[in-house]
Amino acid sequence: MARVATIRGELAWARLVERQLYLVPPVIGVGIVGVLQEADPGVPLLESGLVLVGTFGYSLLSAGIALSLFADARRVRRQGAASEHWRPSPWGNALFALLWAPVAGVFYLYRRHKRFGTRPDWSGWWLVVAASLATTVIGLAVAAIAVALSIPGLFLTAAGLAGAVAFGTFPIAIHRDAAYVSTYGDSWRPNPGLHLGLAFLSLSVAPLQPLLAGYYLLRRQRSGVSRR
Incomplete structure (x- = not known):
């Protein structure tokens, strides 16, 4: 005990x-x-x-x-x-x-x-990573349209929504999912701490976040990790 x-x-x-x-x-x-x-x-x-x-x-x-x-x-x-x-x-x-x-x-x-590993929990964190990727891509596209059409309000709304989702969910989701993949994966065992750091870094430069999310999801899909 x-x-x-x-x-x-x-x-x-x-x-x-x-x-x-x-x-x-x-x-x-x-x-x-x-x-x-x-x-x-x-x-x-x-x-x-x-x-x-x-x-x-x-x-x-x-x-x-x-x-x-x-x-x-x-x-x-x-x-x-x-x-x-x-x-x-x-x-x-x-x-x-x-x-x-x-x-x-x-x-x-x-x-x-x-040294000790990271305890996994939910197997569906990759869905949150995917949602943050989709939100960021859509937000950037809408922001670009707003700039082209000179609509400041639309630009602020799109940028604010994409930023809120990225800042609030992306680091958590990729860290927790990396813990799951590193525990149950075979061909790929990502370090959750490393991916949390990369997620923090990606938030400082807008294009990096969707690139990191897309790369992570691709590697995860190719790793064939089981969903338990």
Whole structure:
């Protein structure tokens, strides 16, 4: 029973790192909206409020990720033989997270998966990846039409919808599905941490997100992973 409780504790901290990383893109997105959007005259200090929410949220997430990495790394080091090839530094990972939380968290999950794997859950996360791909492609097409026809409102709506779906769902979906494929796949075992990092990177340059999503779905289809 003690061993089971220990394993659950380890998974709890690792899962908490994942969940906190999932929140990073939406929080950053709120801050970006606050910087770029012109304040509505009917809503005073809207921009400042959004920037404040984004900044405070990111700082809070950074502290949470640092604490979670510290706790999980300490548990891994205490496992003895289970971590003989990887002994993460609790303080080193925590300090790294305080400096650059998304990169620190992604790198830690990447290393952790190589040693312990990542627990899968739903087999249908690829559908969310496909939906985010479709939404982004349609959003970019509509935005291009809006620019060509000089319709600012349509452009903002299309870009906002595509951005919201990409920031809110794509990193989660590709990370969770990669965990499933790496567990049940035969010819291809993607590292969920790596794909989470690539998803974060793809959000900074619009064309990269549909390219990554399309490539991932193609590799997944060719891998012949079973649906359980």
